[in-house]
Amino acid sequence: xxxxxxxxAVLPLLLLAVxxxxxxxxxxxPRILPPLEQVARTAWHQATEEGLAYHLAAxxxxxxxxxxxxxxxxxxxxxxxxxxxxxxxxxxxxxNGLRQIAILAWIPLISIWFGVGxxxxxxxxxxxxxxxxxxxxxxxxxxxxxxxxEVARALTFTRWQMIARLYLPSALPSIATGVHLxxxxxWVASVGAEYFMTVGPGIGGLIIxxxxxxxxxxxxxxxxxxxxVGFLINFGASAVETLLSPGRPA
Amino acid sequence: xxxxNVIAAANWPRLGLPRGVSDAGVALLVPLTLLGIWAASxxxxxxxxxxxxAPSEVWAAFLDMAQNGDLSRHVGISLLxxxxxxxxxxxxxxxxxxxxxxxxxxxxxxxxxFTGFAQVPTLGWIPFLMLLVGIGEPLKxxxxxxxxxxxxxxxxxxxxxxxxxxxxEVGAIFRFxxxxxxxxxxxxxxxxxxxxxxxYGLTHAWLALVAVELLASSEGLGYLLVWGRQMFWLDxxxxxxxxxxxxxxxxDRITAELEKRLQHWRIxxxxxxxxx
Amino acid sequence: xxxxxxxxxxxxxxxxxxxxxxxxxIRIGFANVGVDNRQFSGGSAIATAHAEHYVEAELKDLPxxxxxxxxxxxxxxxxxxxxxxxxxxxxxxGDLPQVIARANGLKxxxxxxxxxxxxxxxxxxxxxxxxxxxDLRGRKVAIFRGTNxxxxxxxxxxxxxxxxxxxxxxxxxxxxxxxxxxxRNIDAAFGNYGLLLLADKKLAKIVYTTKGDKPEFxxxxxxxxxxxxxxxxxxxxxxxVTAIVKAAYWSSQEENREALxxxxxxxxxxxxxxxxxxxxxxxxxxxxxxxxxxxxxQYRVQARQAKEYGLVRRDISVDGWFDTRFLDVSMKQLGxxxxxxxxxxxxxxxxxx
Numbered sequence: 001x002x003x004x005x006x007x008x009a010v011l012p013l014l015l016l017a018v019x020x021x022x023x024x025x026x027x028x029x030p031r032i033l034p035p036l037e038q039v040a041r042t043a044w045h046q047a048t049e050e051g052l053a054y055h056l057a058a059x060x061x062x063x064x065x066x067x068x069x070x071x072x073x074x075x076x077x078x079x080x081x082x083x084x085x086x087x088x089x090x091x092x093x094x095x096n097g098l099r100q101i102a103i104l105a106w107i108p109l110i111s112i113w114f115g116v117g118x119x120x121x122x123x124x125x126x127x128x129x130x131x132x133x134x135x136x137x138x139x140x141x142x143x144x145x146x147x148x149x150e151v152a153r154a155l156t157f158t159r160w161q162m163i164a165r166l167y168l169p170s171a172l173p174s175i176a177t178g179v180h181l182x183x184x185x186x187w188v189a190s191v192g193a194e195y196f197m198t199v200g201p202g203i204g205g206l207i208i209x210x211x212x213x214x215x216x217x218x219x220x221x222x223x224x225x226x227x228x229v230g231f232l233i234n235f236g237a238s239a240v241e242t243l244l245s246p247g248r249p250a
Numbered sequence: 251x252x253x254x255n256v257i258a259a260a261n262w263p264r265l266g267l268p269r270g271v272s273d274a275g276v277a278l279l280v281p282l283t284l285l286g287i288w289a290a291s292x293x294x295x296x297x298x299x300x301x302x303x304a305p306s307e308v309w310a311a312f313l314d315m316a317q318n319g320d321l322s323r324h325v326g327i328s329l330l331x332x333x334x335x336x337x338x339x340x341x342x343x344x345x346x347x348x349x350x351x352x353x354x355x356x357x358x359x360x361x362x363x364f365t366g367f368a369q370v371p372t373l374g375w376i377p378f379l380m381l382l383v384g385i386g387e388p389l390k391x392x393x394x395x396x397x398x399x400x401x402x403x404x405x406x407x408x409x410x411x412x413x414x415x416x417x418x419e420v421g422a423i424f425r426f427x428x429x430x431x432x433x434x435x436x437x438x439x440x441x442x443x444x445x446x447x448x449x450y451g452l453t454h455a456w457l458a459l460v461a462v463e464l465l466a467s468s469e470g471l472g473y474l475l476v477w478g479r480q481m482f483w484l485d486x487x488x489x490x491x492x493x494x495x496x497x498x499x500x501x502d503r504i505t506a507e508l509e510k511r512l513q514h515w516r517i518x519x520x521x522x523x524x525x526x
Numbered sequence: 527x528x529x530x531x532x533x534x535x536x537x538x539x540x541x542x543x544x545x546x547x548x549x550x551x552i553r554i555g556f557a558n559v560g561v562d563n564r565q566f567s568g569g570s571a572i573a574t575a576h577a578e579h580y581v582e583a584e585l586k587d588l589p590x591x592x593x594x595x596x597x598x599x600x601x602x603x604x605x606x607x608x609x610x611x612x613x614x615x616x617x618x619x620g621d622l623p624q625v626i627a628r629a630n631g632l633k634x635x636x637x638x639x640x641x642x643x644x645x646x647x648x649x650x651x652x653x654x655x656x657x658x659x660x661d662l663r664g665r666k667v668a669i670f671r672g673t674n675x676x677x678x679x680x681x682x683x684x685x686x687x688x689x690x691x692x693x694x695x696x697x698x699x700x701x702x703x704x705x706x707x708x709x710r711n712i713d714a715a716f717g718n719y720g721l722l723l724l725a726d727k728k729l730a731k732i733v734y735t736t737k738g739d740k741p742e743f744x745x746x747x748x749x750x751x752x753x754x755x756x757x758x759x760x761x762x763x764x765x766x767v768t769a770i771v772k773a774a775y776w777s778s779q780e781e782n783r784e785a786l787x788x789x790x791x792x793x794x795x796x797x798x799x800x801x802x803x804x805x806x807x808x809x810x811x812x813x814x815x816x817x818x819x820x821x822x823x824q825y826r827v828q829a830r831q832a833k834e835y836g837l838v839r840r841d842i843s844v845d846g847w848f849d850t851r852f853l854d855v856s857m858k859q860l861g862x863x864x865x866x867x868x869x870x871x872x873x874x875x876x877x878x879x
Contacts, residue, residue: 007355008362015363032381093277094284100502101495102460105472108479108487113301115611116596116604188371195373196464199563199599211377212701213562214709219377227369234369300610300630384711385696386666468666468694476697480603480672481837482626 034217042217046206056225058201059190062118066125067186071179074130078137078178079163082171088138095134103128103189107196118200121193128189132181140174141167173245180237187233191226203229303485311485312492325493328459328470331387332501335394336455340402340448342395347406347447352436357407368400372458376465385466390459397458398451405447409440445512449505456498471497551592552755552762554581555617557605557673557747558700559597561723561794567597568790568800569719570641571774571813572618572749577789578776584769591762599699602626603672609634615755616766620674621746621828622837628829628847629838633753635849636825637767638815640774641747645737645803646678649721649730650714651707659686659734666694668703668715674745677828678736679716680835681743718745722799737807741873746824748817756849767852768859774815775862783809810866817850818876820869 016036022028023035034042046052081088106127114120144167152166168175194204203225210218285305291297292304315321346364350357376393383389413436421431463472471494478486554576556567567573575581576595585591596614598604602623608614609632618640627634650656656665659682669679669690683689698706700720706712707721708729715721715730724730736743749770756763777786786809787797804812822844829842857863868876 004358007358011359011363012366089273089276090280094280097281097495100499101491102457102498104457104460104464105475105491105494107464108475109484109491111479111607112482112484112487112610115613116598116608117613188373191371192373192461198604199559207374207377209563211380212705214381214705216378216381219381223370223374223378226371226374227366230371231369298610298631300606300627300632381709384709385706386711466696468696473697477671480670480697482603482606482630482672483839 031214032216034215034220039217039220042215043221046218046221051201052206055201055203055206056229059194059203060229062121062125062193062202063186063190066122066190067129067183069122070126070129070186071133071182073126074133074178074182075137075175077130078134078175079141079167079171081134082138082141083163083167092138099131103131103185104192104196107192111197116198121190121197121200124193124197125186125189129182129186132185133175133178136174136178136181137171140171140178143174144170173241176241176244180234180241183233183237184230187230300482300484303488308485308488311483312489315486315489321493324469324471324474324490325497328463328472329497331390331463331470332394332452332455332459335391335459336398336452338391339395339398339455340451343399343402343447343451344406344444346399347403347444348410350403351407351410351440352432364403368404372397372454373461376462380466389466390462393462394455394458397454401450401454402444402447405450406440406444409443409447410436412443413439441512442509445505445509449502449509452501452505453498456501460494549590549592550759550762551594552581552585552766553594553596553613553615554766555596555598555605555608555614555619557598557602557617557619557623558719559599560792561701561720563597563599564792564794565595565597566793567618568793568795569644569803570618570747571777571815572640572770573793574777574786574789575770575773577792578773580769580773581766584765584772585762588762599701601670601673601699606630606632606672609752612752612754614752616749616751618747619750621748621825622674622677622832623672624748624750625825625829625832625842626672626838629832629840629842634750634847635753635756636748636750636817636847637756637763637849638749638770638774638853639746639817639821640749640770640815641812642744642814642821642824643807643812644674644718644745644747645735646675646682646716646743646745647718647721647732647736648679648682648714648716648734649707649724649732651710652728652731654713654731654733656714657733659683659688662693662714663688664693665713666696666711668698668706668712668717669695670699670703670717671695671697674747675716675718677832677835677837678743678745680837681831682734682736682739684835685740685743719793719795719799719803722802723795726796726798726802742824742827744824746821746828748821749815760852764852764855768856771815771853771856771860771862774813775860775865777813778810778866780809814866815853816866816868817848817853818868819871820873822848823871 019033020036023030023033023038030038043052081092103124107124110120110124110127114123148166148170149162152162157165190202191204191207194200194202195208199205203222207219207222207226210216210222288302289305291302292299292306312321315324346360350360350364372393375396376389379389379392383392417435417439418431421435426434459470460472460475463470464476467473467476471490474490475487475494478484478490554572556573556576558567560566560568566577581593585593596608598608600607602620603626605614605617605619606623606627609617609627610630616637620641624634624636648659648662656662662683669676680690683692696706696712698712698715700717703712703715703717704720704724707715707724714733721730721732725732736745749767751763751766776782783804784797787800787804790800791797825844825847829838829844832838833841870876
């Protein structure tokens with residue numbers, strides 16, 4: 001086990017070493033390849049003086065807002081599409097059509113429709129978060145066991161009881177998958193929103209500022225944070241997903 | 251029984267149309283209604299024209315671009331970029347996935363770095379690469395390649411790993427050489443998952459193309475979006491959006507069809523049958 | 527009974543008073559932003575008004591009225607998005623985006639000039655072989671689409687026999703274009719203050735400017751307002767215009783030249799940048815808030831040429847767009863009717879001022 005850990009560390013460490021050597025020896029433009037301590041120093045400076053935590057909080061807040069709205073709407077829409085054959089036949093084709101349009105391609109339209117400010121960004125993130133939840137919820141509702149449905153009918157459940165006590169619980173693993181994907185998409189969308197919509201606080205804004213000022217250390221810092229948050233979100237979502245899907249075949 | 255249950259349980263009369271036709275009809279109901287509302291809204295100016303141009307204007311913009319060659323130029327360059335980037339990225343992904351799948355040593359060394367690399371979304375890599383390689387064609391190809399690389403590697407790895415061990419045992423019985431094992435057992439068995447990976451890779455490649463063209467381009471469909479937005483030509487924006495959706499859809503359909511053709515190579519064990 | 531009526535009266539009076547004191551926020555935007563996102567602008571009397579708080583001073587006696595200032599990295603197009611969504615009341619914006627918005631049906635009024643008669647520049651890396659507009663053929667050029675720099679660039683290119691198809695035009699905002707120029711990711715860039723800043727630091731050289739070239743290449747910019755705000759709050763609109771006129775007066779006096787550039791340098795651009803841009807031109811000419819026949823004619827020309835070059839799809843009439851009432855009142859109030867020269871539609875001064 002530890003041998004694997006050691007092996008795994010070789011390449012990253014090698015990469016860092018090469019980087020350090022190249023930047024120190026001056027073979028590369030220091031703006032493009034800043035020495036590692038420069039990145040660390042920038043990170044420290046940002047964290048202590050430029051309100052890095054504030055930027056991160058702003059990005060996360062936007063992310064969560066868009067995600068919660070999108071996921072909630074997604075579960076509602078997915079349930080409706082899963083329960084009603086008519087709704088499915090009416091709306092799913094159009095939805096699938098709209099879904100084909102790459103999410104980033106919606107940004108100019110959303111910008112023109114929502115203007116400047118947070119509303120536009122949150123609308124975009126909501127749209128990104130909505131899609132995977134709808135699809136997975138619908139699938140989960142559809143795959144509710146027919147035996148259970150018969151039992152519920154025999155027990156004369158009302159519509160709402162059916163939804164609350166039968167459909168939603170049995171769709172929970174699928175919904176969990178949808179929510180997991182939604183969290184990831186929402187995070188990527190919130191960074192995308194910061195790139196293409198008006199400037200506001202956020203990690204995306206930090207990366208863009210780094211590119212404009214030609215400060216690679218800022219860009220690298222932003223990327224590291226991006227990856228780290230993405231990883232944590234993914235990790236957390238996986239954990240929750242496993243929690244909600246007991247006994248699900250691997 | 252409540253009213254809702256009664257209604258739900260009732261037998262609704264069938265329309266009497268063949269299933270396919272009635273399906274298509276119902277599917278078109280919502281888009282056509284929206285189109286109608288859209289046209290009416292433009293006619294009666296329910297919304298200011300800068301928020302919603304008339305459908306006729308969008309159509310006119312489309313025809314205009316198709317006629318003066320702009321359309322084919324932009325679609326062409328976007329497709330070219332995707333093809334080049336996807337080819338590069340998936341080749342690299344296939345090789346790495348195979349290497350990692352076949353050799354646990356390689357996997358031990360490479361996987362952690364790869365995972366870290368994969369954690370950063372394509373959008374995050376774009377500004378980094380912009381600083382490194384500028385904003386010309388190499389940037390686009392690199393970004394698209396990266397986007398395709400990750401899913402192809404992962405799925406290739408999973409595909410190679412997913413070959414049941416008894417197949418390897420059969421190879422041992424026949425005293426296959428390494429090369430023969432690869433050619434006759436591993437590769438054919440892992441083609442379906444690899445192909446799934448290629449399909450994901452193409453989807454991601456197309457998404458990455460849109461992203462990079464939005465940020466730094468002088469032609470292409472993403473560029474059309476930017477241009478339309480700057481000039482407040484919502485009709486151009488919409489045409490570009492529809493084209494992006496259409497091309498993305500067609501690309502996916504082609505790969506889906508190819509995937510279907512390769513189904514007969516899928517491993518069916520224990521009578522589980524094949525997934526359509 | 528009397529008590530009831532008194533109570534009713536009191537309530538009505540109070541609500542009436544409360545209505546009169548309904549909090550209003552005036553949102554003013556700039557179609558540019560300072561270096562590194564500094565919330566300051568430069569190059570116009572409106573920028574002076576912001577930096578020196580002229581508008582707030584004018585509204586001192588109305589505590590329920592607040593002013594919010596916005597700076598848009600996305601320049602004119604972003605200002606349009608804000609106007610289109612009712613998120614802005616006033617803006618300092620250039621001619622092309624204003625014309626574009628009008629072509630799209632946006633209801634606005636132009637109230638005063640601000641940053642009009644401005645030059646546009648073409649910059650290249652210091653060792654570039656590009657010497658003139660004609661050398662741009664086939665090169666990578668940064669051009670911020672939808673801004674008044676764009677229209678000026680299109681005209682200048684046309685004069686040299688080039689269209690946008692003859693080179694690779696990449697849409698970039700000022701900061702991106704600057705960075706790309708420095709790192710030689712592009713061969714040239716059209717712009718104004720950002721490029722002057724680079725030239726000042728010897729990171730780029732200016733190979734062409736519309737200054738000294740034909741006057742029809744000039745870029746115009748004005749104070750524009752949302753029609754809804756003007757009709758709803760004519761009193762507040764008047765005060766804003768008066769504040770701008772006062773700032774324009776101060777910004778037009780030659781003895782304030784250096785101080786003016788200092789104020790504008792809060793945007794992160796050295797005073798030398800503005801000194802170069804305003805060289806050989808009287809402050810009175812550049813910072814005049816007057817809407818005269820010349821300006822109106824310029825806008826008519828911009829609108830026509832925007833359509834000619836395919837930048838807008840329909841004909842735009844400038845009739846009814848300019849609202850000089852507020853300007854006239856301010857001028858009369860402050861006694862400055864004769865201070866700035868009015869130019870006729872042919873570009874010649876009227877009344878031999």
